[in-house]
Amino acid sequence: MSRTGLWDSHAHLDSDYFTDDRDELIAKIGEEMDGFINPGCTEESSAFAVALAEKYDFVYAAVGWHPEDLAGIKDEHYLDKLAEWAQHPKVVAIGEIGLDYYWKENEPKEVQKKRLLEQINLAVQFGLPVIIHDREAHGDIFDIFRNEVPKGTRAVFHCYSGSLEMAKELAKRGYYFGFGGTSTYKNSAKVREVLAYVPDDLLLFETDSPYLTPVPYRGKRNCPLYTELVAKNAAEVRGTDFASIAAQTTKNVKTLFNKIK
Ligand code: NI
Numbered sequence: 001m002s003r004t005g006l007w008d009s010h011a012h013l014d015s016d017y018f019t020d021d022r023d024e025l026i027a028k029i030g031e032e033m034d035g036f037i038n039p040g041c042t043e044e045s046s047a048f049a050v051a052l053a054e055k056y057d058f059v060y061a062a063v064g065w066h067p068e069d070l071a072g073i074k075d076e077h078y079l080d081k082l083a084e085w086a087q088h089p090k091v092v093a094i095g096e097i098g099l100d101y102y103w104k105e106n107e108p109k110e111v112q113k114k115r116l117l118e119q120i121n122l123a124v125q126f127g128l129p130v131i132i133h134d135r136e137a138h139g140d141i142f143d144i145f146r147n148e149v150p151k152g153t154r155a156v157f158h159c160y161s162g163s164l165e166m167a168k169e170l171a172k173r174g175y176y177f178g179f180g181g182t183s184t185y186k187n188s189a190k191v192r193e194v195l196a197y198v199p200d201d202l203l204l205f206e207t208d209s210p211y212l213t214p215v216p217y218r219g220k221r222n223c224p225l226y227t228e229l230v231a232k233n234a235a236e237v238r239g240t241d242f243a244s245i246a247a248q249t250t251k252n253v254k255t256l257f258n259k260i261k
Contacts, residue, residue: 001034005246006231007253008036008224009178010096010131010158010206013059014048017210017221029224030058034250036224037257039096039131041066043081053090060260061085062093062131067100070107070115079122086126092257094123095131096158102136112137113144120149129154129256131178138162145170156256159208160194167194171202176256178206181214181222184233195237204256205230205249 008029013022013036029036035058040046046063053061063085065073085091097119099112106112123130132155134141142162145155146169156176160167167177177198183191205227207214213222214229235245254260 002030003032004034004228004231005243005250006033006205006227007250008033008207008209008227009156009204009253009257010180011036011038011209011224012041012045012211013038013052013209013224014040014045015210018223025223026052026056026059030056032225033058033227035059035260036227037062037092037131037253039093040064041096042069042072043078046082046085050085050088050091053088060090060092060257061088062095063091064095064097064119064131065115066096067098067112067116067133067135068103068106070111073115079118082119082122083126086122086128089259091128092259093129093131094119094126096133097130098133098135099137099141100133100135101140109140113140116144117148120153124150124153128259129156129176131155132157133159134162138166142166142169145173145175154256156204158206159212161191162194163190164194164197167197171199174202176202176204176252178204179234180206180208180230181212181218181226183230183237184214185218186215192237195234200248201252201255203234203245203249204252205234 038049039062040049049061158178160177209222
């Protein structure tokens with residue numbers, strides 16, 4: 001085990017924000033943490049994620065098309081490339097996929113829902129979990145998971161921002177919840193309410209680096225090392241200690257992303 005024993009379940013180290021010091025930073029992460037998962041957002045960034053996972057034994061990849069990037073899909077063959085990667089030993093999930101109704105320039109809702117379901121079906125076909133992005137789309141995400149996703153779909157709702165009521169329904173179905181920097185923000189009482197509620201075995205930590213940096217570094221570039229700040233805050237919110245919450249969430253990472261040994 002590393003010093004912290006933590007995993008960052010969601011970090012975009014392929015981002016240009018890390019061009020100047022990526023390898024140096026990842027080496028440091030390897031000393032301090034047990035590992036991290038790098039989701040892709042396009043074919044290009046998924047390829048980058050897979051390359052990082054091949055280079056470092058404690059780095060794992062997820063592959064997929066983010067709802068903000070769907071305009072880049074040329075035709076239905078995009079699924080063939082994802083299917084090929086799905087069989088790679090270090091590709092542990094399909095993601096980051098989901099719905100994003102915040103940005104007006106994103107593809108129409110119907111297109112987003114179609115691409116989301118296609119990618120979920122692919123994940124189920126290959127026995128992989130999905131990493132879900134939901135921004136301003138709680139109602140539709142909930143409907144899709146209640147009515148349309150195949151039985152046996154395994155999922156984490158990354159950077160969970162929905163209501164406590166919805167969280168209770170999702171937890172009943174065995175879905176996981178990712179908490180990151182937003183759970184440390186002063187104005188995020190609602191997120192902490194859900195963080196306090198989530199059952200032990202469905203809790204994951206993440207950073208979403210390079211974005212959503214936790215307090216006290218809010219506004220600066222985020223990096224997986226700050227998972228420690230997220231975990232310390234969560235231990236306080238949940239009335240437990242750091243070592244227990246680190247051990248529990250690491251166990252959860254390996255249960256959900258079960259290709260990680
Ligand atoms: Ni992300």
